[in-house]
Amino acid sequence: MNNRDASPSPAVSIPAGTSALPVPEAWRPRLEAQLAAQETVLAWLEIDLDARLRFSPGLVILTDRRLLAHAGGDADWQSHPCRAGLRLQRHDHAGVGSLELLDDAGRLAVWRYTLGADVAAGRLIDHFDRQIAFHTTGVLPPAAAQALCPLCETPLLEGQDDCPNCSKELNEPPSTWTLFRLWRFAHPYRWRLLAGFLLSLASTAATLVPPYLTMPLMDNVLIPYQNGAPINVQLVGLYLSGLFGAALLAWALGWARTYILALVSERIGADLRTTTYEHLLKLSQEYFGGKRTGDLIARIGNETDRINIFISLHFLDFATDVLMITMTTCILVSINHWLALVTLLPLPIIAWMIHTVREKLRTGFERVDRIWAEVTNVLADTIPGIRVVKAFAQENREAARFRAANQHNLEVNDRVNKVWSVFGPTVTLLTETGLLVVWAFGIWQISQDTITVGVLTAFLAYIGRFYLRLDSMSRIVSVTQKAAAGAKRIFDVLDHVSSVPEPVTPVHLPAVTGRIELRDVGFRYGTRSVTRDICLSIEPGEMIGLVGHSGSGKSTLVNLICRFYDVTEGAILIDGVDVRSVPVAEYRKHIGLVLQEPFLFFGTIAENIAYGKPDATRAEIVAAARAAHAHEFILRLPHGYDSLVGERGQALSGGERQRISIARALLIDPKILILDEATSSVDTTTEKEIQKALDNLVRGRTTIAIAHRLSTLRDANRLIVLDRGRIVETGNHDELMACEGHYYRLYQAQVQNEEGSGPGDSRAGNADKEEDRA
Amino acid sequence: MSAAPDYRLHRNAFGRLVFTAADGAVCEGVALVRAFPISAADAGFALVDPYGHELAWIDRLDDVPEAWRTLLAEELASREFMPVIAQIVAVSGYATPCVWTVETDHGRTDFILKGEEDIRRLAPPALMIADSHGIHYLIRDRNALDAHSRKILDRFL
Ligand SMILES: Nc1ncnc2c1ncn2[C@@H]1O[C@H](COP(=O)(O)OP(=O)(O)OP(=O)(O)O)[C@@H](O)[C@H]1O
Ligand SMILES: [Mg+2]
Numbered sequence: 001m002n003n004r005d006a007s008p009s010p011a012v013s014i015p016a017g018t019s020a021l022p023v024p025e026a027w028r029p030r031l032e033a034q035l036a037a038q039e040t041v042l043a044w045l046e047i048d049l050d051a052r053l054r055f056s057p058g059l060v061i062l063t064d065r066r067l068l069a070h071a072g073g074d075a076d077w078q079s080h081p082c083r084a085g086l087r088l089q090r091h092d093h094a095g096v097g098s099l100e101l102l103d104d105a106g107r108l109a110v111w112r113y114t115l116g117a118d119v120a121a122g123r124l125i126d127h128f129d130r131q132i133a134f135h136t137t138g139v140l141p142p143a144a145a146q147a148l149c150p151l152c153e154t155p156l157l158e159g160q161d162d163c164p165n166c167s168k169e170l171n172e173p174p175s176t177w178t179l180f181r182l183w184r185f186a187h188p189y190r191w192r193l194l195a196g197f198l199l200s201l202a203s204t205a206a207t208l209v210p211p212y213l214t215m216p217l218m219d220n221v222l223i224p225y226q227n228g229a230p231i232n233v234q235l236v237g238l239y240l241s242g243l244f245g246a247a248l249l250a251w252a253l254g255w256a257r258t259y260i261l262a263l264v265s266e267r268i269g270a271d272l273r274t275t276t277y278e279h280l281l282k283l284s285q286e287y288f289g290g291k292r293t294g295d296l297i298a299r300i301g302n303e304t305d306r307i308n309i310f311i312s313l314h315f316l317d318f319a320t321d322v323l324m325i326t327m328t329t330c331i332l333v334s335i336n337h338w339l340a341l342v343t344l345l346p347l348p349i350i351a352w353m354i355h356t357v358r359e360k361l362r363t364g365f366e367r368v369d370r371i372w373a374e375v376t377n378v379l380a381d382t383i384p385g386i387r388v389v390k391a392f393a394q395e396n397r398e399a400a401r402f403r404a405a406n407q408h409n410l411e412v413n414d415r416v417n418k419v420w421s422v423f424g425p426t427v428t429l430l431t432e433t434g435l436l437v438v439w440a441f442g443i444w445q446i447s448q449d450t451i452t453v454g455v456l457t458a459f460l461a462y463i464g465r466f467y468l469r470l471d472s473m474s475r476i477v478s479v480t481q482k483a484a485a486g487a488k489r490i491f492d493v494l495d496h497v498s499s500v501p502e503p504v505t506p507v508h509l510p511a512v513t514g515r516i517e518l519r520d521v522g523f524r525y526g527t528r529s530v531t532r533d534i535c536l537s538i539e540p541g542e543m544i545g546l547v548g549h550s551g552s553g554k555s556t557l558v559n560l561i562c563r564f565y566d567v568t569e570g571a572i573l574i575d576g577v578d579v580r581s582v583p584v585a586e587y588r589k590h591i592g593l594v595l596q597e598p599f600l601f602f603g604t605i606a607e608n609i610a611y612g613k614p615d616a617t618r619a620e621i622v623a624a625a626r627a628a629h630a631h632e633f634i635l636r637l638p639h640g641y642d643s644l645v646g647e648r649g650q651a652l653s654g655g656e657r658q659r660i661s662i663a664r665a666l667l668i669d670p671k672i673l674i675l676d677e678a679t680s681s682v683d684t685t686t687e688k689e690i691q692k693a694l695d696n697l698v699r700g701r702t703t704i705a706i707a708h709r710l711s712t713l714r715d716a717n718r719l720i721v722l723d724r725g726r727i728v729e730t731g732n733h734d735e736l737m738a739c740e741g742h743y744y745r746l747y748q749a750q751v752q753n754e755e756g757s758g759p760g761d762s763r764a765g766n767a768d769k770e771e772d773r774a
Numbered sequence: 775m776s777a778a779p780d781y782r783l784h785r786n787a788f789g790r791l792v793f794t795a796a797d798g799a800v801c802e803g804v805a806l807v808r809a810f811p812i813s814a815a816d817a818g819f820a821l822v823d824p825y826g827h828e829l830a831w832i833d834r835l836d837d838v839p840e841a842w843r844t845l846l847a848e849e850l851a852s853r854e855f856m857p858v859i860a861q862i863v864a865v866s867g868y869a870t871p872c873v874w875t876v877e878t879d880h881g882r883t884d885f886i887l888k889g890e891e892d893i894r895r896l897a898p899p900a901l902m903i904a905d906s907h908g909i910h911y912l913i914r915d916r917n918a919l920d921a922h923s924r925k926i927l928d929r930f931l
Contacts, residue, residue, distance in 0.1 A: 053855055055881035095909035096855040106787025115907040526908035
């Protein structure tokens with residue numbers, strides 16, 4: 001889709017001075033046949049849908065004379081010479097964009113494309129409009145003087161080399177060697193891990209001594225005794241103390257190893273969790289919009305745990321196992337290579353088995369993880385919404401949902417366990433059979449006098465250990481696959497690039513005046529176009545009121561200004577600098593935001609007010625609370641500022657929560673204050689009081705206020721009326737009333753409402769919100 | 775149910791659907807939307823004006839006069855875009871984001887799946903996949919897909 005047009009190569013015929021992108025390679029031969037001599041290509045759009053919305057590549061080309069289109073499939077080229085009166089329009093619905101060519105009499109053509117091509121369509125329209133203006137007036141309007149991104153023509157700003165739009169399209173899948181990527185977390189502990197490794201190697205080596213000693217014990221002591229010789233007590237003492245010493249050594253080494261590894265394991269786990277969480281916090285709002293809370297909790301909680309155990313225990317175990325098997329093999333071969341060969345017989349079979357079940361297990365475990373996340377999701381969904389559950393008496397349904405998730409969990413687990421449970425015992429069976437073969441072969445060899453009884457005993461003792469190792473190695477298959485599945489899900493988070501990326505070459509703004517400028521801003525949530533062509537410039541210290549119907553895009557505009565989302569088109573500038581080139585955290589320090597749905601954290605009221613400035617003094621906190629008219633109600637609480645607000649501020653009323661969040665915004669003393677329905681849940685008297693307080697605070701700050709109660713915004717320097725994502729009117733209250741447009745109607749409706757049925761308007765807005773979320 | 779509607783519909787030269795209400799009020803650029811595009815695609819349609827206000831409700835397309843039915847069907851065909859996946863040909867990898875090549879009722883195409891959570895479970899056998907541009911692909915019955923597709927899909931569920 002979009003990546004197709006990302007391969008610049010020499011153009012067909014581009015005159016010097018125009019910055020048209022080269023036409024895609026595939027179209028060049030066909031296009032050249034169509035173009036007249038000296039006809040130049042100005043812009044093009046690759047379309048990927050035909051008239052019946054079937055996928056099929058097509059091309060719309062603008063030359064200096066005409067619009068040339070190939071609609072895909074077997075269709076012929078269509079040509080529309082440029083002339084006065086022609087218009088190009090685009091709109092989109094459900095992920096499909098339509099580009100329409102119209103004149104005064106009707107529609108001449110329509111082309112459709114999936115939204116990946118929308119930027120190219122916008123570019124085509126710009127060029128087209130200039131061409132038509134040229135054909136009408138004879139003068140070519142100047143192109144935008146700004147530096148544009150060569151790929152998508154988004155304006156580039158000072159300090160930007162990379163286009164913020166294009167660099168977002170990073171769609172490379174993470175490598176499948178995820179487990180090796182975990183090394184990044186093990187690296188700081190490499191010395192301790194090495195020590196643990198050496199210790200476990202040594203302790204295992206120590207356990208290899210006893211079987212070796214059984215060989216002389218048998219051949220030099222027991223067999224001679226059976227043949228009539230007396231027992232050599234000294235020799236027995238020597239061998240036995242050797243055995244005891246080896247056991248003691250193995251114990252001490254094993255203890256040190258376990259301790260060191262447990263220590264390292266916890267640390268790696270903690271690092272992994274915090275890194276993942278820190279990364280998660282930096283991701284954009286868009287990411288959280290698409291994720292379920294339970295899933296994220298499960299990833300950070302369970303999976304990091306599993307991975308750290310893997311790195312610190314199983315991985316090392318595996319390494320020692322491999323070494324140990326090699327060592328044992330060497331010993332065995334050195335004692336008797338024929339017997340050794342027989343002993344190693346089951347090895348290839350086990351290797352093959354591991355290979356076959358591995359993939360099955362990994363996908364199985366991945367699914368288990370996901371299902372587990374689903375179980376957590378149900379909890380994370382229901383517990384915060386418990387009031388709704390109870391209000392509608394849906395406890396049984398929620399219980400059923402949880403039971404269903406658990407059932408699903410069981411089913412998936414059962415499936416993996418089926419594979420897994422067969423695998424373990426099969427390995428055991430193989431090793432037992434191996435043992436039998438060794439016995440048989442050994443007895444035969446003794447009867448041939450090729451080996452001594454001692455050798456066979458030693459062999460059998462070794463094999464016991466050897467097969468034990470094999471067994472544990474086969475068990476590691478499942479652990480590894482579990483860890484790999486977990487690692488993948490962790491790296492899914494860690495690899496996610498924020499859709500609100502940190503600038504590559506940041507422009508620092510230690511202080512701002514508060515001038516905000518929106519240039520042709522367009523934005524869509526997914527495919528849903530919400531705002532388009534918003535141009536607005538807000539002077540420092542100005543108070544702007546945003547009004548419009550519910551769903552007209554007011555909060556969306558605020559989200560964009562706060563950079564919770566990045567604009568899809570156009571740019572937002574603060575003091576003349578694109579917000580995308582300012583470090584995100586630094587930028588937000590300048591903004592005080594009061595949200596439509598106030599959120600309080602578990603903690604005291606003072607902590608909540610000081611959230612944006614943890615080192616605030618008590619005096620500052622009280623001053624902010626006073627300004628937000630929260631002071632008095634706080635004092636009425638049993639513990640004053642130290643009262644706990646409960647999870648999400650449940651212990652407070654809606655209006656109280658709102659006032660606390662106003663105090664929170666005021667405390668950081670921001671240059672830009674954004675109030676999204678900041679006073680919608682308080683009564684009119686309290687609102688008036690807060691308003692009065694705000695009047696003082698608003699002075700000297702750029703303020704953007706949203707309110708459904710239009711009376712709240714009477715003091716605004718300018719009112720911006722939004723309708724379906726566009727600015728339809730601007731002006732102060734009196735001007736807007738005088739022109740009797742949108743605002744006038746909104747105002748009239750509200751005045752009538754208030755006279756008639758009391759304050760109903762903000763309620764209606766809230767009800768709307770509930771529905772949107774459902 | 776099939777009392778003749780009291781409004782009229784036609785398509786103008788600009789390709790827009792024009793709605794004429796019983797009282798003669800004319801509204802241009804009317805859209806036909808399904809109320810339950812996935813769970814009950816054939817029942818429940820609304821004619822809405824460009825501002826999103828409902829002009830008329832149509833229970834079933836059979837309720838409207840024959841002549842308009844083609845008009846409305848055309849309107850739906852040109853507006854609706856939810857390709858139904860018939861076969862998953864290949865995926866570039868099992869870790870997201872990855873590129874899927876699929877055969878749909880709108881032809882073959884590639885799309886980018888950003889994350890597993892973009893595969894949404896609908897009422898049991900059905901699934902919906904949202905690609906990186908927000909286009910929704912429907913799988914009506916995941917059990918009815920061929921073995922290869924099912925195997926790929928299983929890895930993501
Ligand atoms: N995260 C989202 N994903 C998809 N669409 C969204 C999202 N958030 C908002 N919208 C849509 O964008 C449009 C504008 O929403 P917005 O929240 O900006 O409205 P608003 O003007 O603030 O309304 P209100 O006065 O009710 O708060 C609405 O139609 C809404 O459904
Ligand atoms: Mg809002």
